[in-house]
């Protein structure tokens with residue numbers, strides 16, 4: 001990219017306080033699992049969105065680490081609104097919860113991909129008003145911007161700028177996000193937010209590895225597609241927990257790339273082994289708090 005996008009800094013103190021509050025309230029919630037959410041309940045949106053991307057494709061109903069109390073509060077509110085059967089109020093954001101959340105989005109006037117069941121900040125806050133919970137650690141995508149002639153949201157642009165900074169590798173984008181008429185080879189993964197492709201034909205093997213490592217460190221599910229299949233040589237990256245992700249990126253029966261990434265797979269249709277560097281899995285918000 002050429003233009004330098006300003007990196008937005010969150011306030012780590014406020015974010016940490018929100019997490020602590022969610023943990024404390026989570027302990028209380030677990031003891032009163034069958035009770036409706038109360039006004040004092042706090043829902044950690046980052047945890048809920050991560051669970052929505054990781055839980056549906058699991059075998060079984062394990063919750064995502066640290067997410068159970070927040071997911072349960074969301075599920076209780078969905079059940080109270082008659083979108084979810086009470087038996088699914090379990091802290092696991094499985095396919096039934098995705099369908100219920102989609103119904104909630106539709107009831108708020110959303111349609112198509114905007115009602116795909118991945119929670120966004122607007123519908124989460126409205127559900128909180130109805131269900132009696134406060135939403136902390138909201139995910140802010142910012143406005144849309146242009147990098148190398150490609151459309152990205154500001155969150156994705158900031159992530160890319162940081163990855164280029166820490167790797168020292170200048171990336172040139174060949175695809176961005178929000179490409180409703182995107183290339184067929186991408187199977188819709190670039191139709192929503194958070195997606196980008198960077199050309200690798202002018203990068204050394206070493207620089208490709210550095211770039212993928214840095215993209216992963218800042219919170220992308222990123223893979224080097226150089227020499228893979230019939231693709232033009234490129235790095236494909238999708239921003240974990242971008243609430244505008246197209247359903248083809250995260251849904252169980254689609255590419256489920258976020259699930260694949262967290263579980264050591266390649267994000268392709270056959271779900272083969274990950275060919276990339278082993279980097280601790282984290283979101284952009286987690287990266288910002290840790291750096």
Ligand SMILES: [Zn+2]
Nearest residue numbers: 196197236237
């Ligand atoms: Zn791509």
